[in-house]
Amino acid sequence: xxxxxxxxxxxxxxxxxxxxxxxxxxxxxxxxxxxxxxxxxxxxxxxxxxxxxxxxxxxxxxxxxxxxxxxxxxxxxxxxxxxxxxxxxxxxxxxxxxxxxxxxxxxxxxxxxxxxxxxxxxxxxxxxxxxxxxxxxxxxxxxxxxxxxxxxxxxxxxxxxxxxxxxxxxxxxxxxxxxxxxxxxxxxxxxxxxxxxxxxxxxxxxxxxxxxxxxxxxxxxxxxxxxxxxxxxxxxxxxxxxxxxxxxxxxxxxxxxxxxxxxxxxxxxxxxxxxxxxxxxxxxxxxxxxxxxxxxxxxxxxxxxxxxxxxxxxxxxxxxxxxxxxxxxxxxxxxxxxxxxxxxxxxxxxxxxxxxxxxxxxxxxxxxxxxxxxxxxxxxxxxxxxxxxxxxxxxxxxxxxxxxxxxxxxxxxxxxxxxxxxxxxxxxxxxxxxxxxxxxxxxxxxxx
Numbered sequence: 001x002x003x004x005x006x007x008x009x010x011x012x013x014x015x016x017x018x019x020x021x022x023x024x025x026x027x028x029x030x031x032x033x034x035x036x037x038x039x040x041x042x043x044x045x046x047x048x049x050x051x052x053x054x055x056x057x058x059x060x061x062x063x064x065x066x067x068x069x070x071x072x073x074x075x076x077x078x079x080x081x082x083x084x085x086x087x088x089x090x091x092x093x094x095x096x097x098x099x100x101x102x103x104x105x106x107x108x109x110x111x112x113x114x115x116x117x118x119x120x121x122x123x124x125x126x127x128x129x130x131x132x133x134x135x136x137x138x139x140x141x142x143x144x145x146x147x148x149x150x151x152x153x154x155x156x157x158x159x160x161x162x163x164x165x166x167x168x169x170x171x172x173x174x175x176x177x178x179x180x181x182x183x184x185x186x187x188x189x190x191x192x193x194x195x196x197x198x199x200x201x202x203x204x205x206x207x208x209x210x211x212x213x214x215x216x217x218x219x220x221x222x223x224x225x226x227x228x229x230x231x232x233x234x235x236x237x238x239x240x241x242x243x244x245x246x247x248x249x250x251x252x253x254x255x256x257x258x259x260x261x262x263x264x265x266x267x268x269x270x271x272x273x274x275x276x277x278x279x280x281x282x283x284x285x286x287x288x289x290x291x292x293x294x295x296x297x298x299x300x301x302x303x304x305x306x307x308x309x310x311x312x313x314x315x316x317x318x319x320x321x322x323x324x325x326x327x328x329x330x331x332x333x334x335x336x337x338x339x340x341x342x343x344x345x346x347x348x349x350x351x352x353x354x355x356x357x358x359x360x361x362x363x364x365x366x367x368x369x370x371x372x373x374x375x376x377x378x379x380x381x382x383x384x385x386x387x388x389x390x391x392x393x394x395x396x397x398x399x400x401x402x403x404x405x406x407x408x409x410x411x412x413x414x415x416x417x418x419x420x421x422x423x424x425x426x427x428x429x430x431x432x433x434x435x436x437x438x439x440x441x442x443x444x445x446x447x448x
Contacts, residue, residue, distance in 0.1 A: 016358055020348060027345035030338055031375050037331060038379040041222030045386055048224040049217070049280060053181035060176035061091040063183070064152060064160045066143065066240075067171075069097045070135040074167035075105035076436040077287070079113060081169050086115045090176040092155075093117055094146060098135040101128025119146070132233070133261040136164065137253025140243060160240035164262070168436055169234050170198060170285040178282040179237045187227070189242030189274025190266055192220060193235040197288035199437065204295065205288030207409040210402065214383035217390070220278035226325050227275030231266030235284030238265075242274045259429060260305025267312045270329070271319050280390075287437055292412075294434055299413050301431050303420035306336050336417055343414050380407045 016024070067085050071078050078097065085095050095118045099106055110120050121142050123135065140162075147155050161183060165171050172178075175193060182191045194216040197209035223229040231238070243254040246268045251257070258264040266276055289295040316329040331338070352358045381403045388399030423429075 016352070020352060020358075023345050023348055027341055028375075030341060034331075034338070035375060035378050037328070038218075038382050041218055042382045042386060044223070044225055045218050045221035046389075048221045048278075049390075051225075052279065052281060053184075055174065055177040055281065056181050057089070057177040059180035059184060060089075062159065063090075063092065063176070063180060064155050065090045065093040065163060065176050066146070066160060067093065067095045067163050067165055068136060068139045069095065069165050069167055069169075070100060070132050070139075071097050071102060071106055071110075071167045072100040072129065072135075072433055073102045073104045073106060074436065075102075075109050076438060077168040078106055079109050081165060081167050082110075082113055082115055082118060084170050084173070085165065086117060087173050088171060088175060089173050092152075093176075094119065094152065096121055096139050096142065096146070098123060098139050100135045101125055131257050131261075133251070133253075133255035133257045136255045136261070137247075137251060140247070140253040140255075143240065157240045157244065161237050162240050162243060163235070163237045164233065165284065166234040166286055168287040171235065172282045172284065175235075175282045175284070178279050182277050182279060183237075183239060185275070187273075187275045188277055189239050189245075189269045189272075190229075190231050190276045191237040192216075192229055192232050192266075192276070192278045193237070194220075194278070194280045194283040195232060195235060196283045196285045198285035199288050199290070202288075202290050204292065205290055207405070208288040208295070210384075210387065210406055211409070213387035214406070216278065217280055218383045218386040221280055221386070223328070224277045226328070227277065228270055228321070228325055228329060229266075229276040229278040231262045231269070231276060233260070233262040234286050236262060236266075238269075239274075242269055242272075245274075246272050258305055258308050259301050259431070260309060263305060263309050264312075267309065267316065267329075267333075270321075271312070271315050273320070289434070290437065296413070296416055298434060300416040300419045300423070303336060303416045304424050304429070306333075307420055307424045309333055310336070336420075339414070340417050340421075343417070377403060377407055380410070 065088070067088075069078070069081060069085070074081075082095060082097065085093075095115065097110060097118065097120050099110060099120055099122045101123055107122070110118075121139055123138060127134075127138075143160070143162075146152055147157065147160070161176075161179065163171070163175075163179075172193070179191050179193070182188050195212045197205050197212065200206045200209040220229045246265070247254040254265060255261045256264050270276055289298060310333050313330055313333050316333065317326055319326060321329070381400060384399035384403045384406055385396050386399075388395035388397075388402075391398075
């Protein structure tokens with residue numbers, strides 16, 4: 001009976017070994033489901049971008065914006081980042097740089113800065129260098145002091161928005177007026193701005209900018225109407241009371257010591273009942289990695305963080321969200337496993353063709369080729385269109401044309417899954433910091 005079922009559902013795979021038939025059937029079903037999911041996200045993202053609230057400077061001036069900047073050996077970029085935060089247009093703001101035991105010239109650079117809004121929170125061993133989450137939690141605890149003395153004494157916590165900016169971050173000076181309308185909804189606990197790569201003149205860094213554009217304008221925008229957009233490590237805005245609601249004594253604050261602490265925080269906010277949204281009308285620029293070795297190393301860390309995040313699957317499934325949203329979040333968390341399945345099936349197809357067990361491509365009608373092309377590259381094409389659509393018709397055309405490059409780049413990063421899985425299985429979670437590239441500091445221009 002079991003063999004008959006396999007034959008009935010595996011006509012195109014007839015004659016292949018049983019293991020190959022099962023693998024290809026499961027991969028086929030997964031790819032069809034993922035493409036359907038991408039279509040839904042694409043439609044939702046278009047609706048979200050058209051319905052995005054208008055920027056509101058008056059609303060921004062009703063809030064206190066606290067910018068947290070974790071800094072560990074950031075002498076190359078920290079002055080530029082602080083200067084840009086000082087130029088951010090907001091009547092009420094504070095900049096807290098967490099010098100997490102830097103051993104280079106970071107402390108000296110910060111001391112030399114003449115920025116009235118700047119506070120430097122210096123951490124020294126043995127408490128320093130415990131990870132980004134520990135540094136951010138120390139800053140969260142420091143907010144008790146900030147809000148009980150000086151200019152901000154007595155400022156209500158429910159009117160405080162905390163923004164995390166990496167030490168290489170260049171936040172748009174108008175970001176608060178784009179963020180404020182989202183926080184007019186008391187259910188919104190987090191908002192993520194679009195991430196751009198500012199040194200995108202090289203091919204590899206340009207590919208990273210394309211990657212972030214697809215993620216922000218398709219996946220993040222698509223989940224915004226549902227309130228399930230994720231938080232990123234750079235340019236995430238969180239309501240302070242939302243952070244308070246998920247803080248725990250064990251972590252010493254709202255962030256936990258995960259390799260992708262931002263993703264973990266966003267998921268826990270959603271599980272706690274807060275909405276997560278994204279805003280494409282403003283952005284934070286950061287430094288891309290021009291070397292393939294550094295890029296693969298960074299993405300291995302992110303991939304391992306995604307594996308750690310799979311621990312949230314049960315929590316997401318048991319949440320009070322609707323069934324479609326729970327399915328979306330579970331599918332999102334299962335991405336490492338789903339990507340691995342597709343990769344294994346692709347490699348298996350090549351092996352079978354090389355061994356002449358089965359042809360890689362049999363004689364078929366042209367529509368069959370079109371069908372499988374759409375299955376294989378339809379999702380990436382939608383992502384590239386979503387990224388280019390903001391530039392009108394020709395932006396869409398360019399998006400379609402760059403799809404093969406974006407697809408090749410995504411496959412270039414696929415091997416990081418293997419290394420990340422190996423590190424996770426061996427219990428290796430430590431990472432050395434990637435050095436920044438030298439930059440030319442240019443002061444941002446505020447609105448006249």
